Amino acid sequence: GENVEQHPSTLSVQEGDSAVIKCTYSDSASNYFPWYKQELGKRPQLIIDIRSNVGEKKDQRIAVTLNKTAKHFSLHITETQPEDSAVYFCAASMTDSGNTPLVFGKGTRLSVIA
């Protein structure tokens, strides 16, 4: 089955700097890669996703890149702000036959220091 590895497990950056979180996946059939943000005491919420027919996707200060050949994808947050502090999870699934289980990475705790 699918296995998703996520690095680093913790990340501290100065406010205004960029943050990068990396994930690798094992199943080449996976074609949907979402990123979820979980603030302290809250539920995970989708912040951006990418499908395998696209190499990069941006939404304001966040972007995700996908390298299908290497089977890795990354989340980039630019101009970080204190409200970006949270745990971020990457995930992978195969959607050719409709919804299939998301396999999550173990998470990255991002701390933005003001």
Next chain:
Amino acid sequence: EAQVTQNPRYLITVTGKKLTVTCSQNMNHEYMSWYRQDPGLGLRQIYYSMNVEVTDKGDVPEGYKVSRKEKRNFPLILESPSPNQTSLYFCASSGTGYEQYFGPGTRLTVT
């Protein structure tokens, strides 16, 4: 308002006392899922359901049961809870867009 609800939000129980955590969604989603979240282990899937009367095991199904008799509801049943099932539990649902919408979570403590 589109949402996923879970009840109870907090529960402290004793070993062996059967309990049910309810999950309900009002978005007419076919796919529903249960996860447990433990420090350092991320979100691990317990069971999922592709539609009514269709359920499948996730990565950590031992000690749990589910049922999907109606599209909107997907209860999680612990027939004989043990302390290693102390965790934060999330229900989620998903429609054709694949985004999973999570419930608010249920914090379970088994003593």
